[in-house]
Amino acid sequence: MCSDMKWVNQITSVCNKLKKLIYIIKQLRDILAPKDIRLFYLALVESQITYGLIGWGGAYDNILSLRQTCQNTIIKVAIKKDRRYPTEKIFKEFNVLNIKNLYFKISILYIKKHNILSPLNHGVNTRYALNKYSQLWPKKTGCRMVFDFIGTQIFNSMPTYLANMPFPLFKKHITHWLMYECDVT
Incomplete structure (x- = not known):
């Protein structure tokens, strides 16, 4: 090494x-x-x-x-x-955007572009499961900032109108949302 x-x-x-x-x-x-x-x-x-x-x-x-x-x-x-x-x-x-929000933006764009998201389906119809995506919880807390985990977490917190936009429009609007409306830290 x-x-x-x-x-x-x-x-x-x-x-x-x-x-x-x-x-x-x-x-x-x-x-x-x-x-x-x-x-x-x-x-x-x-x-x-x-x-x-x-x-x-x-x-x-x-x-x-x-x-x-x-x-x-x-x-x-x-x-x-x-x-x-x-x-x-x-x-x-x-x-x-600051570095942390740039990381959030790149993570979200990567996940949306490569269609990594899988719908949350646990067999019970709940309000939480509506328009949410499943995420695998890491075993160690240090891994909770890995791009696919944090990207899915932020994607679940964004409004439905933004999450359902086509990718070119989504790319334009995500910076504004992260700068002014997102409260994920």
């Missing part, structure tokens, strides 16, 4: 790449319009953040905190806010 095969090493290397973009964003924010800065962020920063997210997104918070801090710094630089500005507000102002 390779000694570099640890999430911490992989996340640190991506964070080092992201830190190099801070200077570029600082220079571009005075030249470009805010919507263009957001496009730059989505193209270069968020693509780096989401790289391999379905694999490492369920890692513990102490491992993900470095990447989350890096994302917070980049967004604060992009929207010209002080580094002590409240982090909760920057995501809604910049209209992007």
